[in-house]
Amino acid sequence: MLCSCGDSGSGTNADEAGNGSNKGGSSNTVNPSNDNGSSMATFIEDPRDGNVYAVKKIGDALWMTENLRIKDTLAYPMDADSTKCPGDSTEASCQKMGRLYKWMTAVNNNQSTDTNSGICPPGWRLPNDKDFSAMVSSLGSNDTLLYKKFQKNGWLNEEDSSSIYWSTYYSDYMSQPGGFIRRRGLHAITVLKMIKGYRSVVYMDYGFLDDYGYVRCLQNPEADSIKDYDDFLANKAKRTEYIRSTLEGAKRYMNKELKYGSFVDERDGNEYYTIKIGEQKWMAENLRYFPGDEYYKTYWDYVCYSQCSHEDSVDYYTNGVAYESSWAFPQSDTVGPVCPSGWRIPSKDDWDELRMNADTDQALLATGSLWESALNTTGFTAMPTSSDKTSGVDPFAETRFFTSELSAGENVDDENPKYKTLYYYWFDDGFTYSDANAAYIRCIQE
Known part of the structure; x- marks a missing residue:
């Protein structure tokens, strides 16, 4: 879309001048001000992401x-x-x-x-x-x-x-x-x-x-x-489908010798693999439910690599969404639980039971040359969310999961309180508990 606005005194906008917008996000006929011309500002909207840019005619060309x-x-x-x-x-x-x-x-x-x-x-x-x-x-x-x-x-x-x-x-x-x-x-x-x-x-x-x-x-x-x-949309759709069906996100790192179940989250149509470990039934993938920009936050230090935004990201299908505690544990009556119906955020006791059934923390880690030491004998498939999965093993790979327990001294009504999280720390080569207000979510069946 192209529009003109400003105090040029002409009273003519882009549409009045016969410069209507089109589906492609630009107009082939425009009458913008030049570098020495009027003060009228002309803008284009990029249909790919909604960004708006000022443009100006310089010489014989129209420049952003x-x-x-x-x-x-x-x-x-x-x-x-x-x-x-x-x-x-x-x-x-x-x-x-x-x-x-x-x-x-x-x-x-x-x-x-x-x-x-x-x-x-x-x-x-x-x-x-x-x-x-x-x-x-x-x-x-x-x-x-x-x-x-x-x-x-x-x-x-x-x-x-x-x-x-x-x-x-x-x-x-x-x-x-x-x-x-x-x-x-x-x-x-x-x-x-x-x-x-x-x-x-x-x-x-x-x-x-x-x-x-x-x-x-x-x-x-x-x-x-x-x-x-149209070509942009087609290429993006093709790549999205390739990631969904061929790469399969986290599914390609699962233990092929084990039997997984699956279910579909009716809220957004995301399908998740599940795995039974001991008497517990876990999601075998990180939660991908995306409530909206006002709730979603990205954290660099331990929660995600460099491309963990919503569906503009390859990692969305592999790592899921990184959540602030304010959305993971919403206090508003108008906002429902973050886990799908019939599932919940695990307690510390749930995580302890899982680790006991696994015998070793490495039995919970996804194989596929992502971690320095991984067995995934449980099928849990914990993904390294602080590393780039296109470049092989990262010796500093880490990840972090919420428990349902509020950290000591924190108030549930605070804007973004800290919760106890299960944290895989590369230096210890194993999981430990620590407090944080952002992490990934792995739901357990109620």
């Missing part, structure tokens, strides 16, 4: 004047470990300054040096080096004024001492004092670079595959934005 913020590890799997937030690395920084990407993620693993949409919104594309050069030329040659114009258009954040913006151009040149020399095996990408300091400059330079840079997209008038968006 904000850095791209999308992260979707189902549609763009490389997002899992090739993007980050700038500054203090918080999501708030991403919202304010845009997201940083490695080059292969920015181009969506497409090394085309010509027109390349990369991870840009439907109907938009990544700039190439010619686009950058034309844009810089249109803004003038005076370094000081040029730098100020880029600041005005949000290209350099106050928190950044320097910024780079990816282009599509890929070569095997490497920057060296005195010029560019060819070095086989050392690949570089033309970038727009800005440095803030004693001498503020904007210039073309070379960046490298492991660098992080911002993405600014420009409109591609030749694109079919509806088809682009």
